[in-house]
Amino acid sequence: MLKKTTISHQTPKEIALEMDKYIIGQDDAKKAVAIAFVNRGRRMMITDEHLRSEISPKNVLLSGPTGVGKTEIARRIADITDSPFLKVEMTKFTEVGYAGKDVESIIRDLIEITIKKERDRLAKEIEITAKKSAVKYVAQAMKDEIKRKNADKNVLKELNNISNKVEGEAIMEVDETKLANGEYDNQKIMIALPDSKMFNKAPFKDVESGFGDIDTVSTAMISIIPLFSIKDIKGDSDRAKKSMKVRDALEAMANYYVKEHLDKNLIIGDVLKKIEQKGVIFLDEIDKLISNKETHSRGEVSREGVQRDLLPLIEGTMVQTKYGPIRTDHILFIAAGAFHDNKVSDLMPELQGRFPIHVKLKSLSVKDFEHILTDLKYNLPEQQQKLLKVDGIDIKFEKEGITAIAEIAQRMNSELENTGARRLFSVIEKVVEEVSFSGKKGTKVIVDRKYVEKMTSNEFDKKIDTKKYIL
Numbered sequence: 001m002l003k004k005t006t007i008s009h010q011t012p013k014e015i016a017l018e019m020d021k022y023i024i025g026q027d028d029a030k031k032a033v034a035i036a037f038v039n040r041g042r043r044m045m046i047t048d049e050h051l052r053s054e055i056s057p058k059n060v061l062l063s064g065p066t067g068v069g070k071t072e073i074a075r076r077i078a079d080i081t082d083s084p085f086l087k088v089e090m091t092k093f094t095e096v097g098y099a100g101k102d103v104e105s106i107i108r109d110l111i112e113i114t115i116k117k118e119r120d121r122l123a124k125e126i127e128i129t130a131k132k133s134a135v136k137y138v139a140q141a142m143k144d145e146i147k148r149k150n151a152d153k154n155v156l157k158e159l160n161n162i163s164n165k166v167e168g169e170a171i172m173e174v175d176e177t178k179l180a181n182g183e184y185d186n187q188k189i190m191i192a193l194p195d196s197k198m199f200n201k202a203p204f205k206d207v208e209s210g211f212g213d214i215d216t217v218s219t220a221m222i223s224i225i226p227l228f229s230i231k232d233i234k235g236d237s238d239r240a241k242k243s244m245k246v247r248d249a250l251e252a253m254a255n256y257y258v259k260e261h262l263d264k265n266l267i268i269g270d271v272l273k274k275i276e277q278k279g280v281i282f283l284d285e286i287d288k289l290i291s292n293k294e295t296h297s298r299g300e301v302s303r304e305g306v307q308r309d310l311l312p313l314i315e316g317t318m319v320q321t322k323y324g325p326i327r328t329d330h331i332l333f334i335a336a337g338a339f340h341d342n343k344v345s346d347l348m349p350e351l352q353g354r355f356p357i358h359v360k361l362k363s364l365s366v367k368d369f370e371h372i373l374t375d376l377k378y379n380l381p382e383q384q385q386k387l388l389k390v391d392g393i394d395i396k397f398e399k400e401g402i403t404a405i406a407e408i409a410q411r412m413n414s415e416l417e418n419t420g421a422r423r424l425f426s427v428i429e430k431v432v433e434e435v436s437f438s439g440k441k442g443t444k445v446i447v448d449r450k451y452v453e454k455m456t457s458n459e460f461d462k463k464i465d466t467k468k469y470i471l
Contacts, residue, residue, distance in 0.1 A: 010081065012038045018080050023069045024371045029062055029359045033077055036060055036332060036357065043330075044277065056329060059314065059354055061286070062336040063344055064361030067420020070336035074282040083278040083332075084114040091288045093306045103309045107319040107326060110279060115271055115323075119262055126261040127254075134253035135180045138246065142174045142189070185247035194256055268323050279331040283310075287337030290346045307348045314354045363413070364420055369406035372421055373397075380428050381447075388432070392441030395432065404452040405431065431455045 012034035019030050036058050046052045062070045071087065078085035088106050178184060244252075291303045313319075316329030335355055337344075344358060364372075373379055381397040388395050409423040431452055435445050445451070 010038065010041075015077060015080055019073065019076050021377045022076050023072050024376065025364065025368050026069045026073065026361050029069070029073055029361050030077075032357050032359045033060055033073055033334065037077055037081055037083070040278065040330065040332060056316065057332045058357050059333040059335070060357045060359065061344065061352075061355035062334065062359055062361060063287075063339045065340075065363055065418045065420055066338050067418075067422040068361045068364055069421070070361060071282065071284060074280065074334045074336070078280045081278070083280045084110060084117075084275045085280045085282070086110040086113055087282045087284055090283055090285050090306070093309075094288060094303055103306070103313055104319045106281060106313065107328060107331075108321050110275060110281060111272070111321055111323060111326065114275055114279075115266075115268070118271055119266060122262055122265055123258050126258055130254045130257035130261070131180075131250070133257050134250045135176055137253050138189075138249055139174050139176045139179050179246070179250075182247065185245060187246050188243055189246055189249055272323060272326050275331070276327055277330055281331060281333050283333060283335040285337055286335040286347070287339045287342055290342045304348065307351050311348075311350055311354065314351075363418060364410070366403075366406045366410045369409050369421070369424060370402055372424065373402050373406060380424060384428065384432050388436060388439065391439065393435060393439040393443045393445070395435060395445045395447060398446060398448040400449040401431075401447040401452050404449040408452070408456060427456065 012031065015034040015037060016027070016030045019034070023030065039055075040057055043052055043055045046055070062073070064070060075085065075087070077083075086106065086109055088109075093103065174184075289303045289307050313328055314333050316327065318325050318327055333355070344352065373381055381402070385395055385397075405424065405427050409427050412427075413419060413423050431447060434455060435443065439445070
């Protein structure tokens with residue numbers, strides 16, 4: 001039986017306020033997208049099943065210059081609402097070689113990404129428990145082997161002598177706390193793997209069998225017998241044995257427990273249902289699907305053809321995948337494009353109709369850049385401070401310095417190509433380039449307006465000569 005899909009009960013205003021931590025300005029876009037997200041949750045709370053099935057998501061089209069936050073809005077709101085998310089570059093469907101690759105691959109990619117994300121989440125939940133279980137498993141197996149009457153007493157004696165030299169205590173006493181803390185890590189054990197296929201690509205390196213250098217490492221030829229039920233294992237002869245260090249055995253067993261947990265708890269049906277009800281697909285550069293007759297080439301795939309292929313996917317259809325069929329009726333589509341050389345109205349009318357909400361994003365101002373550099377969580381100046389602090393270099397950004405960086409970025413965007421907030425990366429990197437290259441431990445730098453102008457004078461502080469463009 002499928003688990004009931006949980007619906008976030010955040011209000012649009014709460015979601016917009018959360019996005020303010022990562023995105024400056026563009027309030028209209030954030031408001032429109034937040035409402036579209038919350039309405040899907042509201043739909044799931046309607047008790048009338050027939051009415052609920054009739055309510056479709058209101059897809060959003062964002063237009064505006066590059067670097068103003070279109071992608072960030074879609075990505076952040078998906079994170080905030082814990083929604084399956086996929087970004088698709090539409091240009092890949094217009095390239096030569098498109099034939100045979102249908103747009104339904106978008107849904108299949110979303111499923112694969114969501115399943116991987118769910119596996120990672122479950123693995124993180126069980127990680128601590130798996131490590132504890134692995135410690136108990138290895139410790140008990142070591143104790144059991146020592147107690148066996150047919151153990152080679154000469155080998156144990158030698159092990160005791162070596163252990164006293166290396167670890168400070170005999171192997172006869174296995175302390176789980178010390179085992180977990182890594183005090184037995186360098187001792188070798190012969191381990192019978194529960195599932196040889198699983199460990200063919202184990203994250204640890206194979207260790208050669210044998211005692212190795214007995215002057216530097218303790219070696220225990222211990223056969224580890226699983227403490228839990230494994231149906232596929234019948235006897236010692238069927239198990240693949242490897243000689244490895246204790247730390248590698250612990251990692252192998254922890255991985256085994258995690259795999260067992262994932263196999264039992266990852267329900268693909270729940271993942272598919274989550275995608276159907278909460279999935280988000282971001283169609284980037286949708287303006288590139290508008291044909292330009294002047295630049296059309298023979299090898300170019302029909303852009304209108306790609307638009308037509310998208311129609312049923314966005315409207316709602318059944319897509320067959322290796323995990324089973326999935327419906328796209330309630331997946332939210334957010335499209336975005338700069339529309340420099342064309343207009344939204346140049347899209348096919350049918351495609352325009354499937355994006356009833358259109359928001360035009362504004363170009364960023366100097367004030368916007370200042371807020372991006374100071375108010376955002378993990379802003380660029382903070383990142384640079386942390387990076388340089390690693391080498392003992394202290395750099396402080398004064399308010400005037402921040403304003404100077406913002407002014408340079410805005411002027412470059414107006415005089416050159418408008419790359420939005422991405423322009424700040426170029427300016428910041430130039431400002432810290434010298435201290436990052438030649439700074440030493442103990443170096444202190446104050447980034448004020450004078451320092452910014454000095455560091456950027458050769459590259460960015462040049463006016464464009466417009467006279468040569470006047471006829």
